[in-house]
Amino acid sequence: MCDNVYQNLTMAELDFYHENGYVVASNVFPVVELSKIDREIDRIRDADGGDIHRNPGWVMSLGLRSEITRAFAQDERILSLVEEVVTPGIAIYSGKLTTKMPHAMDICHWHQDDAYYNDHVASETRMSVWIPLQDATLENGCLWVVPGSHKGGVVEHGSYGGQCPKSMGPPDMVAEGAIACPVKAGDMLLFSAELWHHSKENRTDQIRRAFIVSYQEATVPRGNGDQWKILRSA
Numbered sequence: 001m002c003d004n005v006y007q008n009l010t011m012a013e014l015d016f017y018h019e020n021g022y023v024v025a026s027n028v029f030p031v032v033e034l035s036k037i038d039r040e041i042d043r044i045r046d047a048d049g050g051d052i053h054r055n056p057g058w059v060m061s062l063g064l065r066s067e068i069t070r071a072f073a074q075d076e077r078i079l080s081l082v083e084e085v086v087t088p089g090i091a092i093y094s095g096k097l098t099t100k101m102p103h104a105m106d107i108c109h110w111h112q113d114d115a116y117y118n119d120h121v122a123s124e125t126r127m128s129v130w131i132p133l134q135d136a137t138l139e140n141g142c143l144w145v146v147p148g149s150h151k152g153g154v155v156e157h158g159s160y161g162g163q164c165p166k167s168m169g170p171p172d173m174v175a176e177g178a179i180a181c182p183v184k185a186g187d188m189l190l191f192s193a194e195l196w197h198h199s200k201e202n203r204t205d206q207i208r209r210a211f212i213v214s215y216q217e218a219t220v221p222r223g224n225g226d227q228w229k230i231l232r233s234a
């Protein structure tokens with residue numbers, strides 16, 4: 001393959017995204033490259049003394065943490081896949097690493113990212129890429145989503161504990177129509193900032209990490225503090 005040829009969403013994938021609020025793109029990254037990022041996360045964690053977030057293993061502002069994580073958040077393979085969703089132009093809103101430690105019982109309650117992001121600034125097309133560094137499975141805490149829920153706007157969020165400071169309901173909230181989204185390492189989940197999503201506990205003895213970057217159209221005048229960066233102008 002030519003070095004400068006990148007994968008776009010197919011028409012069918014784009015339609016699926018607009019209808020359901022999410023889509024999985026396959027074979028975006030070689031697993032060996034994800035292992036390198038995983039080791040870089042270990043290095044960042046060790047450099048920070050291992051206590052960098054109230055949720056064990058989480059790293060906020062990930063795109064600012066090192067040259068490797070910065071380059072990954074700006075990677076053309078990702079941008080080519082989001083460019084027909086996020087428009088005009090592309091800017092980083094924020095980036096982070098979420099972790100499920102082995103046998104961690106904490107869950108990330110049902111929420112919509114825009115319930116947080118809109119506190120900073122509104123966007124028409126904002127979405128996230130969710131890139132597992134290990135296979136994300138039912139057992140280790142893959143994401144769950146409610147297809148089509150991005151169409152209803154942002155609903156009320158409150159404080160119910162768990163990994164997320166605000167969410168749509170208590171840990172046992174039943175979201176009608178919810179489905180699990182297992183994603184293999186190397187694949188990438190794209191989802192709208194208005195999509196209802198959550199993740200359950202990790203019932204395995206292996207860590208589960210996901211590199212998450214949120215993008216928005218370049219015409220939005222700011223993002224989440226100094227993480228905001230226009231990558232392609234409008």
Ligand SMILES: O=C(O)CCC(=O)C(=O)O
Nearest residue numbers: 098108113197198199210
């Ligand atoms: O990666 C996860 O387990 C879920 C994280 C999440 O939904 C979030 O931080 O907004």
